[in-house]
Amino acid sequence: MKACLNFEDILQVGQPQLLEIQRLGETLPNAEMPEACAIFSRQVRIIEGVVVQTYGVAASLTRKSDDLNEIAEIWSRMSFFCQSALQILSGLKIKYPSCGTSELYDLILDYKLACDKRDKGVLEESACQKMDFPPGLFPEMT
Amino acid sequence: MSEDGFSAGLVSRNDIAELAGLFDRFEFAFDPRSLSAKEAESDFDDALRKLFDERVAPKFPNLSFVNFHGKVKSLCRAYLKKNAPP
Numbered sequence: 001m002k003a004c005l006n007f008e009d010i011l012q013v014g015q016p017q018l019l020e021i022q023r024l025g026e027t028l029p030n031a032e033m034p035e036a037c038a039i040f041s042r043q044v045r046i047i048e049g050v051v052v053q054t055y056g057v058a059a060s061l062t063r064k065s066d067d068l069n070e071i072a073e074i075w076s077r078m079s080f081f082c083q084s085a086l087q088i089l090s091g092l093k094i095k096y097p098s099c100g101t102s103e104l105y106d107l108i109l110d111y112k113l114a115c116d117k118r119d120k121g122v123l124e125e126s127a128c129q130k131m132d133f134p135p136g137l138f139p140e141m142t
Numbered sequence: 143m144s145e146d147g148f149s150a151g152l153v154s155r156n157d158i159a160e161l162a163g164l165f166d167r168f169e170f171a172f173d174p175r176s177l178s179a180k181e182a183e184s185d186f187d188d189a190l191r192k193l194f195d196e197r198v199a200p201k202f203p204n205l206s207f208v209n210f211h212g213k214v215k216s217l218c219r220a221y222l223k224k225n226a227p228p
Contacts, residue, residue: 052172052173055172055174056172056173059169059170059171059172060170060172062169062170063166063169063170063222066223068216107175110174110175111174111175114174114175118169121169121212121215124208124211124212124215125212125213125215125216125219127209127212128209128212128213128216129216131209131213133205133209133213134202134205136152137152137153137198137202137205138152138153138158138213138214138217139153139154139155139158139217
């Protein structure tokens with residue numbers, strides 16, 4: 001099969017699910033209505049799946065890549081995706097506190113911090129590429 | 143020169159191999175919240191700090207830990223590339 005997606009394409013796949021939970025938050029009356037919480041909880045589970053799966057794709061792509069700039073870009077974009085989700089959820093976790101929104105918010109925050117940590121680490125690695133290290137310190141690669 | 147593409151250094155290829163194994167378990171973990179990833183990262187940081195304090199800093203006092211840390215992570219990436227499972 002020749003068809004393939006880049007990471008931006010994969011992030012775009014998750015975007016409608018973020019917009020959907022935002023739409024639900026604006027249209028459903030409140031969490032007291034049993035159906036509202038059920039509908040909302042279903043969307044929470046979908047977004048959790050999207051974030052976890054997309055993060056896994058990001059980790060897999062960065063393992064395959066040789067280019068530190070590309071790796072930093074992947075983590076930066078994944079972090080931005082998480083940030084978009086957090087912005088939407090920050091209001092919804094107050095409006096729908098018992099529908100899984102707080103747990104989802106915490107999970108996405110952890111994933112965002114993991115992205116930021118990896119992005120920062122890659123930038124530190126990039127800076128070291130231009131440095132001269134003492135001969136005999138590291139094993140040489142062929 | 144060994145089969146894995148590394149020659150000897152103050153930091154040995156065995157050091158890099160062990161650190162690369164830990165690096166692999168946390169840097170590319172599908173679940174960054176997993177206990178396995180957190181333990182691997184903690185073990186990596188401890189091992190790297192010990193290596194730096196005991197062997198590297200006494201011989202190269204002008205080298206910072208931050209730069210050593212960054213370079214070792216790049217060597218781990220390179221090691222994993224060269225020794226990827228078929």
